[in-house]
Amino acid sequence: MNSMGDVLTLTIEKILWRGRGLARLDSGQVVMIEPGVLPEEVVSVRVTKAAKDFLQAEAVRILTPSPLRGVHPCPHAADCGGSRFGMVAPETGTQLKADILRDALPRALGRDHGLHIPELRVVPSPKGWRYRLRGQIHVRSGRPHAMGHASNDLVPLTDCLLLCEPLAKAMPDLAKTLPDGRFTIAASPDTGQTATEQGDVLLPFSFPEFGLTLQLPPGTFFQANWALNQHLVRSTVDALDGFERIADLFCGAGNFALPLASRGKTVLAVEGSLPAVTTGTRNAKRLNLDSVTFRDANLARPAAWKMVGDFAPRAAILDPPRTGAKGIGSTLLGMPSLERLAWVSCDVVNTIRDAKPLLAAGWRISSLTLFDMFPGTWHMEVLMILERP
Numbered sequence: 001m002n003s004m005g006d007v008l009t010l011t012i013e014k015i016l017w018r019g020r021g022l023a024r025l026d027s028g029q030v031v032m033i034e035p036g037v038l039p040e041e042v043v044s045v046r047v048t049k050a051a052k053d054f055l056q057a058e059a060v061r062i063l064t065p066s067p068l069r070g071v072h073p074c075p076h077a078a079d080c081g082g083s084r085f086g087m088v089a090p091e092t093g094t095q096l097k098a099d100i101l102r103d104a105l106p107r108a109l110g111r112d113h114g115l116h117i118p119e120l121r122v123v124p125s126p127k128g129w130r131y132r133l134r135g136q137i138h139v140r141s142g143r144p145h146a147m148g149h150a151s152n153d154l155v156p157l158t159d160c161l162l163l164c165e166p167l168a169k170a171m172p173d174l175a176k177t178l179p180d181g182r183f184t185i186a187a188s189p190d191t192g193q194t195a196t197e198q199g200d201v202l203l204p205f206s207f208p209e210f211g212l213t214l215q216l217p218p219g220t221f222f223q224a225n226w227a228l229n230q231h232l233v234r235s236t237v238d239a240l241d242g243f244e245r246i247a248d249l250f251c252g253a254g255n256f257a258l259p260l261a262s263r264g265k266t267v268l269a270v271e272g273s274l275p276a277v278t279t280g281t282r283n284a285k286r287l288n289l290d291s292v293t294f295r296d297a298n299l300a301r302p303a304a305w306k307m308v309g310d311f312a313p314r315a316a317i318l319d320p321p322r323t324g325a326k327g328i329g330s331t332l333l334g335m336p337s338l339e340r341l342a343w344v345s346c347d348v349v350n351t352i353r354d355a356k357p358l359l360a361a362g363w364r365i366s367s368l369t370l371f372d373m374f375p376g377t378w379h380m381e382v383l384m385i386l387e388r389p
């Protein structure tokens with residue numbers, strides 16, 4: 001029996017969903033190791049939790065490194081948890097994520113799921129580093145910090161390799177304008193202009209393929225990897241080609257709804273954050289996109305779904321937060337007008353949990369695409385298209 005604090009030598013079998021390494025003791029007992037280890041590495045680990053069926057552990061030393069492991073390029077890597085897979089080349093990271101997804105998806109579906117899983121399409125990020133146009137910093141005495149991964153201590157930041165160049169460069173000056181606290185900072189992909197969530201600056205964000213430029217406040221949610229977001233939006237819009245009435249649920253400020261409206265679709269865009277709805281509505285008005293209606297509603301409540309049902313969409317986009325949207329599968333099943341769903345997922349295990357009632361009723365997964373939105377981390381965005389039987 002192992003207990004907390006024990007040090008073990010283990011070989012990593014594979015990386016699990018959420019980035020943890022899986023290893024087994026000679027007895028067969030599973031050990032899950034905190035993110036940052038790679039397949040086939042021999043690692044010295046310290047047990048941090050001894051549960052009944054498994055152990056949790058953290059790596060103390062990499063004894064035999066994977067040939068995939070290189071030197072992490074960030075000076076803050078040892079303390080900051082922001083890019084825990086930054087020790088592999090970005091292309092390798094993308095392949096690693098594809099392996100993680102190929103392993104996790106059938107397991108989430110359940111042992112005897114009997115479903116056809118389409119071949120995975122993988123879209124890498126145009127940039128492996130310096131891709132984020134939005135980030136969060138903790139400010140203390142006018143200086144930027146990140147939350148340390150091994151503790152709750154703040155790590156002073158001189159740079160962040162995830163942030164695009166203009167934002168990383170402006171970070172110290174932006175921090176000087178802020179009181180102590182946690183703040184969003186953002187940069188425009190069009191002009192490089194930077195701003196914090198405080199104040200009333202609007203930053204331009206273009207969709208060249210759709211001929212649209214949105215004006216977004218830095219504090220509003222938008223996809224941080226804007227270059228790859230172009231591919232995500234195009235794939236989603238293409239997947240719903242042929243449908244005229246579309247519900248964009250968990251729509252944010254209209255990342256999908258506005259491009260869809262620019263193609264003449266009638267869109268009901270539903271979102272629980274009022275500032276995002278206000279931003280979406282303002283952009284629709286500015287751009288004369290009058291076939292989209294934004295509604296501020298909580299999709300955990302039946303009243304919101306009554307509104308969606310009354311709209312009678314033929315297709316829907318679902319892009320809930322990481323925690324997913326429990327109960328949504330049964331609600332969608334009760335909506336007879338729906339024929340196709342574009343489910344945008346940043347946690348596919350939660351998505352499968354939520355989609356199970358639809359899959360059990362015969363809906364099929366017709367396509368599956370991994371967008372490597374967050375290089376340097378284990379996180380990924382998955383677009384799953386579901387079709388009514």
Ligand SMILES: C[S@@+](CC[C@H](N)C(=O)[O-])C[C@H]1O[C@@H](n2cnc3c(N)ncnc32)[C@H](O)[C@@H]1O
Nearest residue numbers: 250251252255271272273298299300319320321
């Ligand atoms: C992953 S973001 C997606 C936003 C948008 N689709 C985009 O691509 O920019 C999830 C969105 O769901 C919204 N949200 C979370 N819980 C919600 C709820 N219960 N009802 C409605 N919207 C919710 C959040 O405010 C956030 O804007």
